[in-house]
Amino acid sequence: MADYQPADSGFALDRDCKTLSRHVLEQLHSFGPEAQDLSALMNRIALAGKLIARHLSRAGLMESALGFTGETNVQGEAVKKMDIYANDVFISVFKQSGLVCRLASEEMEKPYYIPENCPIGRYTLLYDPIDGSSNVDINLNVGSIFSIRRQQGDDLDHTGADLLQDGHQQLAAGYILYGPSTVLVYSIGRGVHAFVLDPSLGEFILATEDIRVPAHGPTYSVNEGNFWQWEDAIRDFTRYVHRHDGYSARYTGALVADFHRILTQGGVFLYPGTTKKPEGKLRLLYETAPLAFLIEQAGGRASTGHEDIMSVMPGEIHQRTPFIVGSTDDVALVESFIQDHSRRQSTLLST
């Protein structure tokens, strides 16, 4: 009897069946322990994403899902009920994983320990459970950002001092975008790949492999309401794009959504320092470093204006950093304004 040949739909079926965990194992060309760990970790992140997406999709129908808790977090920001729900989802999902001993997030002053996992849990999850929380109550895009690092040493005093390392220490990073569809984008240092949640299957299915960010794009994405709080260099950059054809402003108030546009279509996103917040608003370990990891894997750049985000050494877990991210040419253009101003200032000081 002849060998069975799949019908022409074989390719489409194969594509429809490429799940996240299988993709991770394929990326590593291995079924070894580390590959199995990373695959299991990504599976848990996917589960957290599915739980949060489900909660968000019904939030307007549920009592006590929307609005503020009345508390402020360690950053001094008003906490939303959705922030707490999503933070707890990650904790509960990773409690069951066995692999993660410690989680650090925007919503928790200190790392959260899962003692029962610590004898074997060699990984730390850093995350922003709901990024762009101001969009939650009005049914607009929000996201979750994550980064996975290997735990270095025992961290006996539970301060997470070993987390104060640059972005190159990340083993994996990514985000989940809760939009018209739920999209998970991840990298384990072998390109950047996007998966779409098929709600009927309850699975994230591969949608785009090896995303490459164009060297230049039309979008500039920045909160221009802060115009008079920026340094001159950033004001000059925005004047430049106003005066030149081919630029369009897009700003959703959710970093993940704005970043996703830039990653897929090119351009530049900026959250520079302001007079009130000289280091900007975004946090290094669970917002800007993971997205810097992704953009570099996609052929783009991420900078503070003076150095690559991936090289910044944090002084504390919740450290903020100015953020300029996107297409190589567009990031270089913003940096050129910043460096021109720095040169002029040092010339003025030396005369």
Ligand code: AHM
């Ligand atoms: P959040 O994680 O507390 O929601 O804060 C981060 C958000 C980003 O998603 C977004 O880019 C930025 O804050 C918007 O801030 P602003 O309203 O100052 O433009």
Ligand code: MG
């Ligand atoms: Mg955030």
